[in-house]
Amino acid sequence: MASAVIDSCLGQAGPLLGPLHFRKSQAVRRGTIRGTVAVARPAGVSLKGSSKAGASAASTRSQGVTRALSPAMVELETASLQISQTPEWKTLEDHVTEIERLHLRDLLRDAARSELLFHEHNKIISDFSRQRVTQKTIELLVNLADRAKLRKKIDAMFNGEKINLTEDRAVLHVALRSPRDKEIYTDGADVVPEVWQVLDKIKDFTDKVRDGTWLGATGQPLTDVVAIGIGGSFLGPLFVHTAMRTEQTAAEQARGRNLRFLANVDPVDVARALNGLKPETTLVVVVSKTFTTAETMLNARTVRTWLTAELGKEAVSKHMVAVSTNLKLVKEFGIDPENAFAFWDWVGGRYSVCSAVGMLPLSLQYGFDIMEQFLMGAHNVDEHFRTAPFEDNIPVMLGLTGVWNTTFLGYPSLAILPYTQALSKLAPHIQQVSMESNGKGVSLDGSKLSFEAGEIDFGEPGTNGQHSFYQLIHQGRVVPCEFIGIVKSQQSVYLKGEVVSNHDELMCNFFAQADALATGKTPVELRAGNVPDSLIPHKTFTGNRPSTSILLPELTAYTVGQILSLYENRIAVQGFIWGINSFDQWGVELGKVLAAKVRSEMNMCRTQDRKVGPSDGFNHSTTKLLNRYLEGKARLLYPEPEDVFPCDLIDADHCRPPSSYV
Numbered sequence: 104m105a106s107a108v109i110d111s112c113l114g115q116a117g118p119l120l121g122p123l124h125f126r127k128s129q130a131v132r133r134g135t136i137r138g139t140v141a142v143a144r145p146a147g148v149s150l151k152g153s154s155k156a157g158a159s160a161a162s163t164r165s166q167g168v169t170r171a172l173s174p175a176m177v178e179l180e181t182a183s184l185q186i187s188q189t190p191e192w193k194t195l196e197d198h199v200t201e202i203e204r205l206h207l208r209d210l211l212r213d214a215a216r217s218e219l220l221f222h223e224h225n226k227i228i229s230d231f232s233r234q235r236v237t238q239k240t241i242e243l244l245v246n247l248a249d250r251a252k253l254r255k256k257i258d259a260m261f262n263g264e265k266i267n268l269t270e271d272r273a274v275l276h277v278a279l280r281s282p283r284d285k286e287i288y289t290d291g292a293d294v295v296p297e298v299w300q301v302l303d304k305i306k307d308f309t310d311k312v313r314d315g316t317w318l319g320a321t322g323q324p325l326t327d328v329v330a331i332g333i334g335g336s337f338l339g340p341l342f343v344h345t346a347m348r349t350e351q352t353a354a355e356q357a358r359g360r361n362l363r364f365l366a367n368v369d370p371v372d373v374a375r376a377l378n379g380l381k382p383e384t385t386l387v388v389v390v391s392k393t394f395t396t397a398e399t400m401l402n403a404r405t406v407r408t409w410l411t412a413e414l415g416k417e418a419v420s421k422h423m424v425a426v427s428t429n430l431k432l433v434k435e436f437g438i439d440p441e442n443a444f445a446f447w448d449w450v451g452g453r454y455s456v457c458s459a460v461g462m463l464p465l466s467l468q469y470g471f472d473i474m475e476q477f478l479m480g481a482h483n484v485d486e487h488f489r490t491a492p493f494e495d496n497i498p499v500m501l502g503l504t505g506v507w508n509t510t511f512l513g514y515p516s517l518a519i520l521p522y523t524q525a526l527s528k529l530a531p532h533i534q535q536v537s538m539e540s541n542g543k544g545v546s547l548d549g550s551k552l553s554f555e556a557g558e559i560d561f562g563e564p565g566t567n568g569q570h571s572f573y574q575l576i577h578q579g580r581v582v583p584c585e586f587i588g589i590v591k592s593q594q595s596v597y598l599k600g601e602v603v604s605n606h607d608e609l610m611c612n613f614f615a616q617a618d619a620l621a622t623g624k625t626p627v628e629l630r631a632g633n634v635p636d637s638l639i640p641h642k643t644f645t646g647n648r649p650s651t652s653i654l655l656p657e658l659t660a661y662t663v664g665q666i667l668s669l670y671e672n673r674i675a676v677q678g679f680i681w682g683i684n685s686f687d688q689w690g691v692e693l694g695k696v697l698a699a700k701v702r703s704e705m706n707m708c709r710t711q712d713r714k715v716g717p718s719d720g721f722n723h724s725t726t727k728l729l730n731r732y733l734e735g736k737a738r739l740l741y742p743e744p745e746d747v748f749p750c751d752l753i754d755a756d757h758c759r760p761p762s763s764y765v
C-alpha cells in the first residue's frame with residue numbers, strides 16, 4: 104500500500120520525475136520507504152549524555168534499532184522528500200520575477216485585491232494586502248501546500264499520529280485545550296480524559312491556595328508564587344502572564360497576589376526573583392518537562408534551601424509543587440507526587456503553555472475560570488485551522504506568506520510588532536516556538552535541505568520599537584513585519600479635552616507604519632516637498648516592504664489563547680511545507696553536553712593538585728579562557744597566596760599564584 108501511495112505521489116511529479124525517482128530509489132535502498140518501514144536515524148545526531156527524558160530511547164534507536172511507520176506516516180514522510188524538487192516549488196520560483204516587477208504602492212490601489220486578502224474569523228481580522236503577493240501567488244502557494252500534503256499533515260497532528268519521527272512521539276498540544284466531550288486518540292488511548300483530570304486537579308488546588316484552604320507551614324496564606332523553569336517551561340507562561348496583568352477582570356482576580364518567574368541560573372535572577380518575598384507566604388512551582396534541566400534543578404535546589412533554612416525541611420510539602428512528565432524524578436527531588444501536576448511526552452516543551460506548565464501558575468494568579476477562557480480561545484482558532492479552506496484560514500495564510508517571504512523572496516527575518524505593551528513577551532515566546540521548531544537543516548527523512556528553512560523572529564511592542572530598530576526596516580534590510588493591533592484597550596485613558604486617547608495615538612502608529620513600509624516615499628514626492636537635492640537619497644523610502652496586519656477586538660484571556668494558537672499553527676504550517684520535523688530540537692543538545700564537561704572540570708578544580716590542560720579535551724582557546732576564569736575564581740575562593748592552586752597549566756606562567764598575591 105505504501106509503495107502505491109509513493110507511486111501516486113511521484114506520478115504527479117511531471118517533469119521532475121527524474122529527481123524524485125532518484126530520491127525514491129535512494130530512500131528504498133536505505134530502507135526508509137517500504138510497506139512497514141525501517142527509518143534511518145538523522146545523520147550526525149549525538150544523543151549521548153543528553154539529559155532529556157526521551158534520550159535513552161532515542162539513543163537505542165540511533166544504534167541501529169529500527170521502528171515501524173504507519174502507512175499514513177510513510178505518505179507524509181514521502182511528501183516531505185525535497186519539496187524543492189517539485190513543479191509547484193519551481194513555479195513559485197519562476198513567479199518571483201513577476202512579483203519583483205510590482206510595487207506594493209500600486210498593488211494597494213487595487214481594492215478587489217485587498218478584499219481578497221482580507222480575512223476574518225471570530226472577530227480576528229487579518230489583512231494580507233501589504234504582502235508582496237497577487238491572487239496568483241496565493242493560488243501557487245496553495246498548490247505547494249497541496250503538494251506538501253498540508254491537509255493530511257494537519258489531520259495527522261490532530262489525530263495523534265506520531266509525526267515527531269525522530270522522537271517517535273505524537274504532537275498533541277491541541278488536545279490540551281480540547282473540550283471535555285471530544286475524543287483524541289494516540290497509541291489507542293483517548294487523551295482528553297487525562298487532560299481534564301489534571302485540569303480538574305489544577306482547579307481544585309488553585310482554588311484552595313487562593314481561598315486560603317491550603318496554607319503554608321506557619322499557617323499563613325500563600326500569596327506569592329515563584330515559578331521556576333526555563334525555555335518552554337517559562338516563556339509561554341511569562342507571555343500569558345504579561346498579557347493578562349492589566350486586563351481588568353484578571354487584575355481583579357489577582358489582587359493581593361504575586362507571580363514571579365525564575366528562569367536563568369544566573370544568581371542575579373535568583374536574587375531578583377526572591378527579592379522582598381518571605382518564605383512563609385511563598386509557594387514554589389518547579390516546572391520542568393524532563394525534571395533534569397540543569398538550570399532549573401539548580402535553581403530549585405537553591406530556592407528549596409531558601410525555604411527550608413527558614414521553615415525547616417517539612418515545609419517542602421506545603422511550599423513546593425511541581426509540573427513535569429517525569430514524576431519519578433519529582434519524587435526523588437523530595438516533592439510529594441500528590442503535589443505534582445503531570446503532562447505528557449506528546450506535548451513539546453515550547454508547546455506546553457496550555458498544560459499544567461502554564462495553567463498551574465497562571466490559575467494560581469488569576470483563578471482557573473479565567474484561564475479556562477484562555478484554553479477556549481486557543482481551541483477556537485485550532486478548530487478554524489483544522490477546518491477552514493486554506494485561502495480563508497488565517498494560520499495557514501500566515502504560514503504560507505511566511506514561506507513565501509523567507510524562502511522565495513529571500514527575507515529570512517520576521518518582526519513581530521504588537522501595538523500593546525501587554526504583548527511585550529509575545530515575540531520572546533514566539534522566538535522559541537518558531538526558531539526551535541523550524542531551525543532545521545534536514546528534511547523529515549534526514550536528507551539535507553537544498554534551501555534554508557526557519558525564520559529569524561524578533562520583536563518589540565509599538566511604539567517603542569519605532570524609536571529603536573524601525574530605521575533599519577524602513578531604509579535598511581527588508582524585514583517582513585506582523586503588526587498586531589487591539590480595538591479596545593485593556594486600559595481606557597481619555598483626557599478631558601483630548602479627542603485622541605492614548606490608545607488611539609498608539610493605534611495611529613499601527614496603521615501608519617504598515618503603509619509607510621509598503622508605499623515608501625519617492626524622490627518625486629520629496630522634490631515636491633522642497634527637499635534639497637543633497638538630502639533626497641537620504642530621505643527616500645523605497646517602500647515595497649511586506650507586512651501583515653492583525654486586528655483583535657480586545658485583549659482578554661480568550662483572545663490571548665487565540666493569538667497563541669494562530670502562531671503555534673502558523674509555525675506548524677511552515678514546517679509542514681518545508682518538509683522538516685518541527686517538533687524535535689536536537690540542536691540544543693551539543694552545547695549542553697559541552698557545558699557538562701566544563702562543569703566537571705570546575706568540580707575537579709576544587710582539589711589543590713588539579714592538573715588541567717589541552718589533553719583534557721578542550722582546544723587551546725577554550726583552555727586558556729576557562730583557565731582565566733578559574734584563576735579569577737581561585738582568587739575569590741583562596742585569598743591567601745598558599746591557597747591558590749594551579750588550575751591553569753597551559754604554560755608555566757599560569758601555574759603560579761596570581762602575581763598580586765606573591
Ligand SMILES: O=P(O)(O)OC[C@H]1O[C@H](O)[C@H](O)[C@@H](O)[C@@H]1O
Pocket residue numbers: 333334335336390391392393394395396399452453539688691
Ligand atoms: O521543561 P524542561 O524539560 O526543563 O526543558 C526546558 C527547555 O529545555 C531545552 O532548552 C529545550 O530545548 C526546550 O525546548 C525546553 O523547553
